[in-house]
Amino acid sequence: MFNSILFATTASPTCDDAAKVAFDLAKKYNAALHVFHVFGIPTRGASPFVTDVRTGEQETLDDDYMAWVKEEMKSTYAARMEGVNKAQIDCTVGAPATEILRKAWKEDVDLIVMGAHTRQDDVGAYRYRQIAGSTMQRVARGSRCPVLIVSRPCNTCFWYFNNIVFGADFTKASTAAFKFAYQTAKHIGSKLYLFHAIDLSEMRFGQTAGQEDIEQRITEARRQMEERYLSQMKEFDNFDVEVWEGIPHVEILKFAREKNADLIIMAHHTREVDPEKALLGSTVEQVVLRSACPVVSVNRLDKIQSGDVPLVQASKTETVP
Amino acid sequence: MAEPAEKTPLESIPLAEPATALPVADAGIEAGVQALTPRTIADTVRRVLGAETGARLKAYLSTCTHCGLCAQACHFYLSNAHDPSYAPIGKIKHTLWELLKRKGQVSPEFIRQASLIAYTQCNMCRRCAIYCPLGIDVAYMISVVRRICRALGVTPLYLQDTVNSHSATHNQMWVKADEWVDTLQWQEEDARDEIPELRIPLEKEGADIMYSIIAPEPKFQAGLIYKAAVIMHVAGVDWTMPARPGWDNSDMAMYSGDYDIMGRIKRFHFDTAARLRVKKIVMGECGHAFRSVYDTGNRWLGWRMPPIETQHAIDFYYDLLTSGRIKVARKYEEPVTLHDPCNIVRGYGLHEKARYVVNALCEHFVEMTPNREYNYCCGAGGGVINCGPPYKQTRMRGNSVKARQLEATGVKVLIAPCHNCHSGLEDISQHYHLGLEVKFLADIMYEVMEK
Missing domain, CATH: 3.40.50 (Rossmann fold)
Known part of the structure; x- marks a missing residue:
């Protein structure tokens, strides 16, 4: 399912939850794992110094320091590293989001794993999206491959996922997200919930949606579900379709809780200019911050193996016709 | 200084704060000052003023009437309780005039102060030149001070690091040669997701335009290259970018006073355009690079105007819009x-x-x-x-x-x-x-x- 995974880490305990998932995934799929850390720099320009993530002190950036940090990362993740065959530890200096995307492009990875918070005291806080995990947002928007965001301890490992929720919004990016959701569910053998929330928050002042109007839109959404997604699924019937109405991120979270979801998969819009089309764009960020389970953000098709082609590692262990 | 806890309303943004000197520790300046002797200072001042200045500086110095009108132009003065030491003329008085008056017989401590004033308390924005009834270009005089400080090795560390990068890599941010090409390829691939036939043409000899940018773009804001490529593609421009060094048009050496490096990187930039036989250079949205290309750097090299036509992005966008090569689908709505x-x-x-x-x-x-x-x-x-x-x-x-x-x-x-x-x-x-x-x-x- 995955050949190459990029785990972007702050190399601090805030990323431990994400680390567990990243290393587990690499083990499970025998994927190459790139453990990658970007030094923040204390200025907008180039800098001879970096801020050490653990001590918060200023360090001179040179080969010695780089080697020392890599060594530290190696010992931090030594226990997790066992059983991972192709792990590579790397670090660089620069703007974190840009460097993570650059690395993902360079190594041609098919999944990025990262935490949502950069600071430990942010955990659990209901921060607004300007503040929380701005690196995560930028990466999720710019990435060509799915981005798995882990902000809470994930106790079920990736292959134990039982209930996957796919939050649909009928855009091109959403089709990519669907493909990923479908393949993951099929591969793992878990239940897939296709979910859409009619957005009522957009109602203008003084205008409330009549029941008839809402029902009409629900019918339309179900038709779209059928046309866009259900028709794509072959030999897979372990799914359910639901359409609710309300504020999308709230509805998705409610739905996920009700279904005991352990993975949410959504589209994240990069360059959709028309905001109406990109309904879920900011919703992903809201969901990530509040979700109890990991969230995968997908915005493009090109790194998702297409159709019913046997999934890479699966072909060896499972029966694929 | 403690930051205000919440949003500051307009009235409470102080127009004038008490002028207290901010303590600064700058390893570059400290190291430079440690190495100074009165003799090296005097020699260097004499050499720079004698060999590199002339009628222009003399005219400015002899026409200034000390009227102080330039003070009102300077944001440092206006924001620092109208402290006269922040007035453009005050900054010259504390630096260049003293150096001239004492014929370079000043202490290392004086050079430290002069360096702080010239490098960090003047943006060389030339607003004061607009206010001066005689049109004196104070920024030029500050640049002379910087030149002297640089010649003495008293330069802020971070600034010097970018200059070192210019010198070693021909770009400002230590971008390695392969990183540059990788970044372009990366952005091209990303953009092709949106426009499948889009290309970022590299090393295309004889193209109409060479598009040059500053190093922070590939380093931090690669998305800007993507956007530029889309604009070029939609406008149907025959353009290219260099695959080898020479793509960076920025120039921190101009600001540090390292004119030898400035000349070297400017020549390299022009040479790159000449090598690609392009009709003109279009530069990204950067101001200082333009100053270096059409004013300071070219003149250091002896060209009154850039040897190859050079156009700033604004000028280029203006052409694209007026000629209808870029059409607006729906105007940006927010004010x-x-x-x-x-x-x-x-x-x-x-x-x-x-x-x-x-x-x-x-x-x-x-x-x-x-x-x-x-x-x-x-x-x-x-x-x-x-x-x-x-x-x-x-x-x-x-x-x-x-x-x-x-x-x-x-x-x-x-x-x-x-x-x-x-x-x-x-x-x-x-x-x-x-x-x-x-x-x-x-x-x-x-x-x-x-x-």
Whole structure:
């Protein structure tokens, strides 16, 4: 399912939850794992110094320091590293989001794993999206491959996922997200919930949606579900379709809780200019911050193996016709 | 300095703060000062003034009537309790005049102070030249001081690091040769997702245009290359980018006073365009690079004007819009305001074209006051932001007047068609809690154009 995974880490305990998932995934799929850390720099320009993530002190950036940090990362993740065959530890200096995307492009990875918070005291806080995990947002928007965001301890490992929720919004990016959701569910053998929330928050002042109007839109959404997604699924019937109405991120979270979801998969819009089309764009960020389970953000098709082609590692262990 | 806990209302942004010297520790300056002797100082001052200055400096020095009108022009003066030592003339008095008067017989401590004044308390924005009844260019005199400090080895560490990078790599950010090509390929692949036939043509000899940018783009803001490529593609421009060094048009050596390096990198930039046999160079949205290409760097090399036609992005966008090669699908709706960057407005007069472009792209344009050639500096230019974190508070305190000017527009989207301005204004917005979204023209053009 995955050949190459990029785990972007702050190399601090805030990323431990994400680390567990990243290393587990690499083990499970025998994927190459790139453990990658970007030094923040204390200025907008180039800098001879970096801020050490653990001590918060200023360090001179040179080969010695780089080697020392890599060594530290190696010992931090030594226990997790066992059983991972192709792990590579790397670090660089620069703007974190840009460097993570650059690395993902360079190594041609098919999944990025990262935490949502950069600071430990942010955990659990209901921060607004300007503040929380701005690196995560930028990466999720710019990435060509799915981005798995882990902000809470994930106790079920990736292959134990039982209930996957796919939050649909009928855009091109959403089709990519669907493909990923479908393949993951099929591969793992878990239940897939296709979910859409009619957005009522957009109602203008003084205008409330009549029941008839809402029902009409629900019918339309179900038709779209059928046309866009259900028709794509072959030999897979372990799914359910639901359409609710309300504020999308709230509805998705409610739905996920009700279904005991352990993975949410959504589209994240990069360059959709028309905001109406990109309904879920900011919703992903809201969901990530509040979700109890990991969230995968997908915005493009090109790194998702297409159709019913046997999934890479699966072909060896499972029966694929 | 403690930052205000919540948003500061307009009235409480102090127009004038008490003028207390901010303690700064700068390893570059300290190391330089340690190595000074009175003799090296005197020799160096004599050498620089004797060999590199002439009628221009003499004219400025002999015509200045000490009227003090330049004071009102300077954002450092206006933001620092009208402390006369921050007036342009005050800065010259504490540096160049003393050096001349004492024929270079000054202490290392004097050089330390002169260096701090010249590098971090003047953005060389030339607003004061507009206010001077005699048209004296104080920025030029500051650049002479910087030149002397550089020759003495007393330069802020961060600034010197960027100059070292220029010298070693021909770009400002230590971008390695393969990283550059990788970045272009990466952005091309990303853009082809949107426009499958898009290319970023590398090393295309005989193309009409060589597009050159500054190193922070590939390093931090690779998305800008993507946007530029889309604009070029849609406009059907015959363009190219160099695959080898020479692609970076920025120039921090101009600001540090390292004119030998300045000359070397400018020549390299022009040589690259000549090697590719392009008709002209189009530069990204950067102000200081333009100053270096059409004013300072070329003249150091002996060209009165750039040897190859050179066009700033604003000018280029103006051409694209007026010739109809870029059409606007739907104008940007949110109200915007425009910051006039010093190097391309006071320095080159692109303000009306900038307004044409903004109005063509945006529905609601709100002027900030003062504007055009009277606009206040962003506080980042002149290499000051490149002097790094030790001087951030100097910059923030020294530009409350800009914060007031921005807040008075009541607008939340600020267009700054210059990288330095962009960074400086983001800092100001953050420091004074203005909540501004700072954008490049390319950001907006990409968003609203027909693709």
